Amino acid sequence: MELELTPAQKNVIEMVRWLALEKLRPLGLEYDKKGEPIPPDHPFFKEAKAMGIRMALGDIGKRRKELTTKEGPGEMARLGILAAEEIAYGDTGVAMSLPGPGLGGPPILIMGTPEQQDRFFGMLEGDEPKWGAYALTEPGAGSDVAMIKTTCRKEGNYYVLNGTKMFITNGARATWNVVFATIDPSLGREGHRVFVVEKGTPGFYAGKIEKKMGLKASETAELVFDECKVPVENLLGGEERYKERAGFKAAMETFNMTRPAVAAMGIGIARAAYEYTRDYFKENYMLSRPIPLYHSIKEKLNTMKRLLDTARLLCWKAAYMIDYKLPNAKEASMAKAYAPPVCLWVTSKCIDLLGQEGTLEYHHLVEKCYRDIKVFDIFEGTGQAQRIVISRRLFSQFE
Amino acid sequence: MAIDFSLNEDERILVETVNDFAQKEIVPNIRTIEENGISDELRIKAVEMGLMGIEFPENLGGSGLGMFHRVLVTEAISSGDPGTAYSLFIHLPYSYFLLELGNEEIKGKYLKPVITGAKKACLLRSEFLTDDVITPLKWEKSKEGYKISGRGVIEVENPDFVLLPAKSDNKIGFFLLDGLNAIEFGKTLHRCGVQSSPAKEVIFKDVELKENMCITEDAFSHENFWKAVVRTRLFISSILLGLAKTAQEYSLKYAMERVAFGQQIAKHQAISFMLADLATQVEAIRLILWKAVYEFDRNSSSPEKQIRSSVLDWSIEAYLQAVDYSSSISADAVQILGGHGYIKDHPVEKWMRDVKEFANAFGRHDAFRIVIENL
Numbered sequence: 001m002e003l004e005l006t007p008a009q010k011n012v013i014e015m016v017r018w019l020a021l022e023k024l025r026p027l028g029l030e031y032d033k034k035g036e037p038i039p040p041d042h043p044f045f046k047e048a049k050a051m052g053i054r055m056a057l058g059d060i061g062k063r064r065k066e067l068t069t070k071e072g073p074g075e076m077a078r079l080g081i082l083a084a085e086e087i088a089y090g091d092t093g094v095a096m097s098l099p100g101p102g103l104g105g106p107p108i109l110i111m112g113t114p115e116q117q118d119r120f121f122g123m124l125e126g127d128e129p130k131w132g133a134y135a136l137t138e139p140g141a142g143s144d145v146a147m148i149k150t151t152c153r154k155e156g157n158y159y160v161l162n163g164t165k166m167f168i169t170n171g172a173r174a175t176w177n178v179v180f181a182t183i184d185p186s187l188g189r190e191g192h193r194v195f196v197v198e199k200g201t202p203g204f205y206a207g208k209i210e211k212k213m214g215l216k217a218s219e220t221a222e223l224v225f226d227e228c229k230v231p232v233e234n235l236l237g238g239e240e241r242y243k244e245r246a247g248f249k250a251a252m253e254t255f256n257m258t259r260p261a262v263a264a265m266g267i268g269i270a271r272a273a274y275e276y277t278r279d280y281f282k283e284n285y286m287l288s289r290p291i292p293l294y295h296s297i298k299e300k301l302n303t304m305k306r307l308l309d310t311a312r313l314l315c316w317k318a319a320y321m322i323d324y325k326l327p328n329a330k331e332a333s334m335a336k337a338y339a340p341p342v343c344l345w346v347t348s349k350c351i352d353l354l355g356q357e358g359t360l361e362y363h364h365l366v367e368k369c370y371r372d373i374k375v376f377d378i379f380e381g382t383g384q385a386q387r388i389v390i391s392r393r394l395f396s397q398f399e
Numbered sequence: 400m401a402i403d404f405s406l407n408e409d410e411r412i413l414v415e416t417v418n419d420f421a422q423k424e425i426v427p428n429i430r431t432i433e434e435n436g437i438s439d440e441l442r443i444k445a446v447e448m449g450l451m452g453i454e455f456p457e458n459l460g461g462s463g464l465g466m467f468h469r470v471l472v473t474e475a476i477s478s479g480d481p482g483t484a485y486s487l488f489i490h491l492p493y494s495y496f497l498l499e500l501g502n503e504e505i506k507g508k509y510l511k512p513v514i515t516g517a518k519k520a521c522l523l524r525s526e527f528l529t530d531d532v533i534t535p536l537k538w539e540k541s542k543e544g545y546k547i548s549g550r551g552v553i554e555v556e557n558p559d560f561v562l563l564p565a566k567s568d569n570k571i572g573f574f575l576l577d578g579l580n581a582i583e584f585g586k587t588l589h590r591c592g593v594q595s596s597p598a599k600e601v602i603f604k605d606v607e608l609k610e611n612m613c614i615t616e617d618a619f620s621h622e623n624f625w626k627a628v629v630r631t632r633l634f635i636s637s638i639l640l641g642l643a644k645t646a647q648e649y650s651l652k653y654a655m656e657r658v659a660f661g662q663q664i665a666k667h668q669a670i671s672f673m674l675a676d677l678a679t680q681v682e683a684i685r686l687i688l689w690k691a692v693y694e695f696d697r698n699s700s701s702p703e704k705q706i707r708s709s710v711l712d713w714s715i716e717a718y719l720q721a722v723d724y725s726s727s728i729s730a731d732a733v734q735i736l737g738g739h740g741y742i743k744d745h746p747v748e749k750w751m752r753d754v755k756e757f758a759n760a761f762g763r764h765d766a767f768r769i770v771i772e773n774l
Contacts, residue, residue, distance in 0.1 A: 001403060001404060003402060004693070166497075307647060310687045310716075311683075313686035313690055314679075331682070358500075394678055395665060
């Protein structure tokens with residue numbers, strides 16, 4: 001057992017934190033005020049790509065051998081969540097807009113043939129910033145993935161897709177979207193197929209860009225598939241791969257990789273709120289006494305730190321299990337079930353501590369954190385969906 | 400890559416062996432132990448397995464391993480029954496203070512026989528009394544050596560040695576009592592949980608101690624005092640972890656068997672979400688406790704003050720997390736068992752009583768909530 005970063009890792013994290021504060025936070029605030037996503041041609045993205053700032057699992061393309069070979073433990077997942085927390089600490093809206101395969105990376109890694117992996121990850125290389133995206137959620141299917149209604153039917157060398165996806169992060173700007181569809185909704189999980197739909201494919205277009213309460217700098221798109229013709233080469237893994245519900249399993253395995261990272265991002269936001277509030281109190285007085293002398297405030301700040309420290313360790317554990325190639329569905333869901341409510345509580349308490357001032361728009365950073373954090377208990381599976389996963393894993397030991 | 404939660408082969412075997420021991424020797428006898436205390440037979444078995452002093456140096460009869468091993472062992476014993484773990488390892492707080500504050504002569508004479516199981520010892524406690532927060536005992540210099548007066552509580556039947564925290568002006572000293580001849584017994588305390596350790600009030604009326612029975616006159620300024628404090632806290636936290644784990648597992652097992660409204664109650668979502676939260680919280684306690692114990696084992700010989708305060712903070716965080724979650728988990732376990740949880744046919748009611756002891760032993764948890772120095 002070892003639970004401390006190496007000096008080299010600490011240096012990397014220091015640097016990421018500096019970038020997060022210097023670059024990401026001002027940009028995130030700017031676009032949060034504008035209330036719109038950062039445009040894909042914003043010079044920051046090119047700069048970010050050149051500097052190697054990536055979203056968690058952003059280098060999945062380059063590091064894919066590490067995950068697919070049987071040899072020894074890797075380190076991508078653990079490095080990924082460390083970076084995810086720091087980047088989100090700067091600004092989460094920007095963090096989610098960073099170029100790279102995004103949540104689309106894991107399904108290509110899990111399902112794709114080596115040729116497909118080379119092709120799709122290759123498309124994102126080069127100096128220009130490029131995005132991948134993950135399109136699973138539909139108006140009638142979120143946490144319950146088995147309910148998706150987007151259909152696909154084979155016609156010659158093509159699959160024809162029909163349906164609508166929503167809440168897709170970076171969906172409109174993405175070079176490709178990983179799209180989950182079904183050959184027949186009545187088949188449930190058996191019928192799932194996973195495609196990579198490239199930008200510009202006939203019959204595929206982006207619908208409206210959502211207005212959200214937080215994460216405004218990040219693009220959340222509706223995607224429409226209207227007789228969209230996708231070449232068979234873009235069916236991930238090929239036809240034979242889809243025996244035994246492989247499509248559905250790919251969605252679930254993706255979550256096992258992404259949930260700890262998403263939970264870690266939530267911790268980054270809450271830590272930003274906590275540190276802001278703590279430092280504000282160090283320098284300000286209330287009723288002519290330094291605020292830290294008030295025990296109830298001190299106790300709250302201590303509890304915040306303690307809960308965040310605990311949540312972080314749950315994320316570390318789930319990520320460690322990915323790197324050691326251990327089945328981690330339960331632990332990934334534990335991290336995702338535990339961290340967001342804790343983070344929500346922390347940001348909410350920070351506002352309470354700052355009082356009425358805390359609720360003013362852009363007066364204190366905490367107000368933005370409070371809006372940003374809520375969605376972390378919703379996307380990548382709601383807290384309730386996580387509890388369903390955890391309890392099923394608990395029951396399975398009796399069956 | 401330095402984030403690694405895996406146990407090595409030796410640690411895995413240790414956990415397995417101790418778990419086995421707890422399931423065979425403790426679980427079937429929970430109520431007997433609660434009524435009669437730890438039997439000599441059980442204590443001897445634990446001594447033979449080397450569980451009493453796994454973290455103590457080999458020249459003192461221990462195994463020379465770290466606090467991490469202590470946490471693993473205690474969790475395993477405590478997941479048999481936490482009250483039993485407390486009574487079985489009641490010598491540990493005593494031993495930690497002797498280990499960190501005592502000189503070689505004291506350790507050889509008063510610590511080694513305790514670790515090897517030849518003698519029984521405990522730390523005098525005072526939290527049950529209202530006189531003073533830290534200790535109601537007073538010490539002063541006398542012709543022979545020291546004079547002790549006041550009262551306290553011991554938790555072992557006829558201990559051979561008792562370690563006495565006592566104060567004079569603003570200094571807290573630690574003194575050793577060898578044999579009980581000089582003291583008087585007061586009333587027996589009946590407490591809510593941990594009844595396997597009989598708590599008895601002891602009264603000191605100007606008890607004379609020889610010069611060499613003083614461990615330290617001023618513990619707070621002793622450079623190793625904080626280590627004994629952290630060790631004790633990690634030990635108590637690991638009992639709480641075992642308590643949380645066993646309450647969670649017991650209620651899960653019951654919920655899988657009990658049928659209501661036509662299905663196993665575990666399958667009702669109200670219960671299944673509770674079970675998911677309990678399991679998550681047990682994991683949460685374990686991870687932060689591991690982090691705290693890792694920080695201690697890694698830094699316990701570091702002279703730097705800054706590191707020391709960070710280790711202290713981690714141990715407090717782990718302790719508070721353990722207190723909060725194990726308190727709610729033990730109550731939730733009773734809730735899941737319903738009426739059956741409230742009667743003595745099932746052990747969950749005992750764990751719900753026991754938990755209050757650990758939340759207040761060796762420093763009440765609410766006092767720690769404001770002491771972390773991050774402001």
